[in-house]
Amino acid sequence: MKTDTAMSYHPIDIERDKYPYCIVWTPIPLLTWLFPIIGHMGIATSSGVIRDFAGPYFVSEDNMAFGSPTKYFQLNPALARAQSWDTAVAGASEIYKTRMHNLCCDNCHSHVATALNLMQYGGSNRWNMFKLALLISWHGKYVSLGRYLKTWLPFYIVLTFLIIFSIFYFK
Template sequence: MKTPETSVGVEENYTISPQSAMNSSLSRDQLIDIPIDHKRSRYPFCIVWTPIPFLTWILPFIGHMGIATSNGVIRDFAGPYVVAEDNMAFGRPTKYWQLKSHLARGGSTGWDSAVREASEVYKTRMHNLCCDNCHSHVAMALNLMRYDGSTSWNMVKLAVLILVHGKYVKYVHIPHT
């Protein structure tokens, strides 16, 4: 049975598709589509990325990465013993990859818990560009939530996937990467 492509409003800024609404076995996490707000830098359930000046220009696959909570607040391992909140070390995101909350163990609650736990762990760690960095922080969060049933997330896998799946916030950002 075909359903229309329009969405039915649930709350302000939240929508569900008519097809999803008809399937009562879906959880609330599967129904809500929280929109991205570029102006406010809110990227719910996203991995975000921004270039590192000079370094990204030479090696385009290297950049700074963070992970956002269910309400879009970005957490990033910004330096030794520092996990920033809504203040990325190298500026606002230029790319984002929105993931599906229902693929996290525990849905949006599990997502937020894993991001919080990974952030607390990384507040006790020394930053190392080569092996324990912002990508590792994001990988730990994804492993803790067992995103998509996996515990094999790592910095290399994330670097490749943000290149493949990442969307630019603005087309003007393309030359910077």
Template sequence: MAEAEGSSPLLLPPPPPPPGMAEVEVPTAAETDKKPFSGSGGSTMDVDRSRFPYCVVWTPIPVLTWFFPIIGHMGICTSTGVIRDFAGPYFVSEDNMAFGKPAKYWKLDPAQVYASGPNAWDTAVHDASEEYKHRMHSLCCDNCHSHVALALNLMRYNNSTNWNMVTLCFFCLLYGKYVSVGAFVKTWLPFVLLLGIILTVSLVFNLR
């Protein structure tokens, strides 16, 4: 009787899971790449939907960026990731960035906002956008970078009101991250090709 009880199936260890069960629960590499990644404050970025909460975003401008890769079009995002950018005279675009989707983003820290009032980040982005709806666009003096600089000045980001197009260009170059390898290639490949053509032509004329 003891032997019968010892051989009872109830006392045996549970059988291993059928083959393939573990594979179902493990995400594939493609699924991992598409998964949104978290930002500060519990917000999430979603590259596919062009959602970059608390970010400054940048994208190449055709022809101009081909010759000067550090120059491009800039916008600033709300706390939910909606892009606002000074796209032309008296026009600030919302959720439809001029010159295409962002190629690069610079993640900012909402804890570095020193302006008072509820939701100071979004208030500053809104007020800067309303101001630039009444301004003429100037490529060299008052442009998309100036719009972003005004938003950062209004919110006193990093306890500063000295943001301008030069500092933004420098910090975006220093801290900005490309959204993908393709975005990096799109930015720099035309410049490399043009540089190669210029060098080749120069060598041909110098060797004559």
């Protein structure tokens, strides 16, 4: 996907948490520990600045609500058709600065979907939180082994505890 010259101009910089043209994801404590597919999502500008709908009437910039990204998926900015990448990300952020956060219906995934819809990414204006959850789950890359463990180790600990508890309880 690195066909766009701008993508090679601003490479991913994991140490500084810069993910140009990326959708990024990080776990939400407790919730992700029980349901590892559920997490917090943001979208980065061409320079890698992450924007995420972090709470009611608040869009964070370069300070994700639940910590540094553990997964990312880089998109191709050449597929942004209606608006430039950065204009669409800024537009979605301005919209979400006026919205109440709702965990189930109007959340961080919806913010990212709005940005993709504004730019008509890939010729579509039908992006939604479910498509994005599947996209990051199936195609997202883990940033590092440590961040993979940040995502999955709590779930495995909870699962192990439940298995041990059920063995002794139903003995």
